[in-house]
Amino acid sequence: MKINKSLIEYKVREERRLSFEEGLFLFQQPDLIWLGKLADRVKRRIHPEPIATYIIDRNINYTNICVAQCDFCAFYEKVGSGKGYVLKKEVIGQKIQETLRLGGKQVLMQGGLNPALKIDFYEDLFRYIKTNFPTVRIHSLSPPEIQYISRISRLSLKDTLIRLKAAGLDSIPGGGAEILVDEVRQKLNANKTTGDQWLEVMETAHKMGMKTTATMMFGHIETYEHRLEHILKIRDLQDHTMGFTAFIPWTFQPDNTSLGGEKTSAFDYLKTLAVSRLMLDNVPNIQVSWVTMGAKIAQMGLYFGGNDFGSVMIEENVVAAAGAHFRMSQEEIERIIRIAGFEPHQRDMEYKLLEHREH
Amino acid sequence: MVDSALQPVYDKVMAGERLTFEDGMRLFESNDILTIGEMAHYVRLQKNGLKTYFTMNQHINPTNICRNECLFCAFYRKEDQDGAYRMSPDAVRQKVLERINEPITEIHIVGGLDDGLPYEYYIDVIRTVKEVRPKVNIKAYTAVEIAYLAERSGKSWSEVLDDLIEAGLNAMPGGGAEVFSERVKRKLFTDKLSSDDWIAIHKLAHSKGIRTNATLLYGHIEKDEEKIEHLIRLRNLQDETGGFLTFLPLAFHPENTRLARLSMATGFEDLKHIAVSRLMLDNFEHIKAYWVMLGVDLAQIALSFGADDIDGSVVEEKIYHMAGSKSSQMMTRNQLKQLIQECGFIPVERDALYHEVNSEVSEIAS
Numbered sequence: 151m152k153i154n155k156s157l158i159e160y161k162v163r164e165e166r167r168l169s170f171e172e173g174l175f176l177f178q179q180p181d182l183i184w185l186g187k188l189a190d191r192v193k194r195r196i197h198p199e200p201i202a203t204y205i206i207d208r209n210i211n212y213t214n215i216c217v218a219q220c221d222f223c224a225f226y227e228k229v230g231s232g233k234g235y236v237l238k239k240e241v242i243g244q245k246i247q248e249t250l251r252l253g254g255k256q257v258l259m260q261g262g263l264n265p266a267l268k269i270d271f272y273e274d275l276f277r278y279i280k281t282n283f284p285t286v287r288i289h290s291l292s293p294p295e296i297q298y299i300s301r302i303s304r305l306s307l308k309d310t311l312i313r314l315k316a317a318g319l320d321s322i323p324g325g326g327a328e329i330l331v332d333e334v335r336q337k338l339n340a341n342k343t344t345g346d347q348w349l350e351v352m353e354t355a356h357k358m359g360m361k362t363t364a365t366m367m368f369g370h371i372e373t374y375e376h377r378l379e380h381i382l383k384i385r386d387l388q389d390h391t392m393g394f395t396a397f398i399p400w401t402f403q404p405d406n407t408s409l410g411g412e413k414t415s416a417f418d419y420l421k422t423l424a425v426s427r428l429m430l431d432n433v434p435n436i437q438v439s440w441v442t443m444g445a446k447i448a449q450m451g452l453y454f455g456g457n458d459f460g461s462v463m464i465e466e467n468v469v470a471a472a473g474a475h476f477r478m479s480q481e482e483i484e485r486i487i488r489i490a491g492f493e494p495h496q497r498d499m500e501y502k503l504l505e506h507r508e509h
Numbered sequence: 510m511v512d513s514a515l516q517p518v519y520d521k522v523m524a525g526e527r528l529t530f531e532d533g534m535r536l537f538e539s540n541d542i543l544t545i546g547e548m549a550h551y552v553r554l555q556k557n558g559l560k561t562y563f564t565m566n567q568h569i570n571p572t573n574i575c576r577n578e579c580l581f582c583a584f585y586r587k588e589d590q591d592g593a594y595r596m597s598p599d600a601v602r603q604k605v606l607e608r609i610n611e612p613i614t615e616i617h618i619v620g621g622l623d624d625g626l627p628y629e630y631y632i633d634v635i636r637t638v639k640e641v642r643p644k645v646n647i648k649a650y651t652a653v654e655i656a657y658l659a660e661r662s663g664k665s666w667s668e669v670l671d672d673l674i675e676a677g678l679n680a681m682p683g684g685g686a687e688v689f690s691e692r693v694k695r696k697l698f699t700d701k702l703s704s705d706d707w708i709a710i711h712k713l714a715h716s717k718g719i720r721t722n723a724t725l726l727y728g729h730i731e732k733d734e735e736k737i738e739h740l741i742r743l744r745n746l747q748d749e750t751g752g753f754l755t756f757l758p759l760a761f762h763p764e765n766t767r768l769a770r771l772s773m774a775t776g777f778e779d780l781k782h783i784a785v786s787r788l789m790l791d792n793f794e795h796i797k798a799y800w801v802m803l804g805v806d807l808a809q810i811a812l813s814f815g816a817d818d819i820d821g822s823v824v825e826e827k828i829y830h831m832a833g834s835k836s837s838q839m840m841t842r843n844q845l846k847q848l849i850q851e852c853g854f855i856p857v858e859r860d861a862l863y864h865e866v867n868s869e870v871s872e873i874a875s
Binding site for chain 1: 511540542543544546547550772775776777778779780803804805806807809810813814848851852853854
């Protein structure tokens with residue numbers, strides 16, 4: 151059947167799954183409001199309450215030393231560059247204490263692929279955190295880090311995850327996915343982890359009962375077909391495991407990276423957000439990225455398929471290194487959500503609504 | 510449609526009927542931004558098709574010394590204050606000469622009400638620019654400045670306009686309208702021109718063949734009904750004269766003003782003002798998404814919510830940047846065209862009077 155707007159409208163109304171070709175048709179559509187209305191319809195079906203969620207957490211980048219040297223990254227330092235660091239666990243402890251004081255319930259620890267840090271470093275760190283701050287949730291280590299830890303510690307992926315979980319790891323962030331197509335990863339020099347390896351980490355974690363998110367970094371050298379391939383890989387795995395809580399598409403930030411180039415547009419961002427909502431019929435939440443797109447566009451993202459405003463971040467270094475300097479407080483995030491016609495609600499990592507916070 | 514309260518408005522828009530005050534209120538009260546945008550986009554397609562206008566322009570703000578002290582302004586200075594400046598006509602000449610090799614078709618000139626400058630200065634600025642770049646359209650002086658010049662010189666508004674036209678004025682910007690509300694005026698810009706006078710000066714300019722723009726300043730203490738009344742007054746004058754070229758809703762930038770406690774308008778509000786303006790102002794050809802104010806990202810999205818003009822290359826914009834606008838000060842022709850084309854629209858380069866021009870071709874030819 152020839153793909154046209156009415157066919158897509160019909161399928162969305164009837165809750166039918168959209169194909170790769172239909173996804174491509176969506177990407178090629180210049181009619182932004184049409185895409186928004188479709189995505190908004192699906193969003194309202196999954197989230198009928200007029201609520202937009204957010205979380206308070208802190209990004210802690212425990213090391214910037216990295217053997218990967220991806221072309222799109224402005225954060226890493228090479229081994230022996232003299233500018234590398236590894237945070238001491240006491241420093242991390244202080245940051246967690248501050249986070250709890252500011253109402254945060256979770257830490258997002260991510261760092262470089264540092265050859266000096268084997269699994270015992272992470273076990274020790276997680277145990278230290280759970281002993282001293284038993285309530286804090288550890289949402290940490292993206293798949294490339296986990297895969298690298300397993301390799302340099304000479305452990306299977308499963309054993310690595312079992313040990314990290316036993317030490318206190320609660321859930322895994324979906325970073326490092328970039329575009330899960332190896333042809334693209336090779337060109338970006340992001341081939342330290344292949345697309346399959348990324349998916350394998352998530353599959354293994356999901357099967358152990360751990361929840362994770364998934365991201366997509368777009369707006370660099372990839373095509374619409376690559377984005378769709380990425381999205382469908384997430385959808386396929388989700389059919390098997392149902393372990394992804396959220397999908398977070400965000401735009402490549404070119405400043406200070408060796409890849410360079412221009413930032414993709416707001417139009418491309420809202421379109422991609424809407425297509426993500428429409429294609430990922432089995433992923434419950436779509437997160438907007440105010441850190442890369444700014445508050446105005448992120449707010450509009452709530453009408454293009456997004457239902458979650460992401461995190462009130464107490465600290466963020468990686469995206470800031472690449473030139474994005476958006477900052478928002480909890481009050482500002484709540485104000486923006488309200489003006490757009492939704493009730494802001496704090497959530498946890500599994501997207502459960504928290505009881506109304508005490509000021 | 511998520512908000513069924515919009516159905517009657519939707520039906521009117523599709524039937525090409527004029528919207529009432531109540532319809533306007535219903536639009537402002539609704540959160541169904543996608544349906545509002547859809548309607549505005551429909552009207553935009555009726556009026557302009559896929560054409561999206563941009564211009565290669567230059568901004569000159571000759572003086573920032575102003576006897577008014579509007580609460581929402583971060584641009585004005587007092588004569589003895591740090592950062593106060595006043596360009597001589599020669600300095601203005603230099604500004605124009607600096608960019609003489611660029612294919613500029615519009616020069617936008619607005620500034621403060623500077624008691625330290627003679628009436629002739631304001632005329633000389635126009636004459637100087639015209640001398641240096643005779644082919645360029647000069648879009649200069651808001652109604653507030655026209656009234657001020659009349660008061661300073663003892664001439665009538667009409668005589669002031671005649672002097673300016675004789676010196677080379679082609680069009681007038683729409684600034685200084687703020688919100689047509691006595692309540693807001695008393696609180697924020699008590700010294701400023703009344704709304705009746707703003708309207709009267711634009712009407713007079715139209716009668717002399719000078720096309721003008723119109724604005725609305727939103728995002729401070731104004732109420733929805735005041736904004737709808739404002740739009741309807743502009744619509745009434747346009748029915749009478751047909752002299753307005755374009756309408757731009759302007760978001761208030763609180764930073765560095767004495768209203769800094771207020772928050773900036775959000776993206777949702779910016780798009781709503783663009784779309785509601787497009788829907789209410791059925792006799793205006795153009796609605797502008799001024800990227801210097803909205804930011805490039807939101808201005809691009811506004812093109813799908815009723816706007817058909819994105820302004821221009823703008824170098825050295827001062828008024829919004831002193832109020833904390835973070836947008837860059839310049840876009841190249843290719844950047845402007847690319848961001849228009851990406852959304853499926855056709856970029857059309859225009860001059861200040863919306864004549865289509867192609868400075869790319871003339872540049873190659875010369």
